[in-house]
Amino acid sequence: DQQVKQNSPSLSVQEGRISILNCDYTNSMFDYFLWYKKYPAEGPTFLISISSIKDKNEDGRFTVFLNKSAKHLSLHIVPSQPGDSAVYFCAARRGTASKLTFGTGTRLQVTL
């Protein structure tokens, strides 16, 4: 049972444009959501997070939006840069001090 889903395995965006990566979840008990970025041969690195009490969190070029009623979150990257090309994983957690449940990832390619 895939509780966190990233339905787009890949996305290609031109440099300077907006990248929107989507994530859906099924467990309404999840209350904290994170995005990780992964380059080949490296471990995932934490990018941005959002608590369920918020609907938006912004950090520089990265913004995460949370729609609890739709059980949907999205990561916006604007403007996209070639260095953003990586696999992006959405993750969710239920309560504090518990394991993260990850999605299957979306491979983003930013083209020149």
Next chain:
Amino acid sequence: GAGVSQSPSNKVTEKGKDVELRCDPISGHTALYWYRQSLGQGLEFLIYFQGNSAPDKSGLPSDRFSAERTGGSVSTLTIQRTQQEDSAVYLCASSYTGTGGYTFGSGTRLTVV
């Protein structure tokens, strides 16, 4: 250390052999996690250690898999009688309290031939 260290970075083993994967977390991090990523799949949770509490082993796929964490620091993931479906990248992560984001190591790529 400065980051989470995993060894070996690559391991090729014959089917049926036992393997041990090591994780050295960030000093002071009380929580340690093992995940694996099979080809084309997401990160699959395996096991979680938090301080002196009993580990959450709910993600271990079979009794061939076990893990321990000695002295609240280094962890070893052991896979006995390896099978080809065990081939994956095994990732270790640690965090300060089990909350917030994790810091991942670079992983061990295990290939069972």
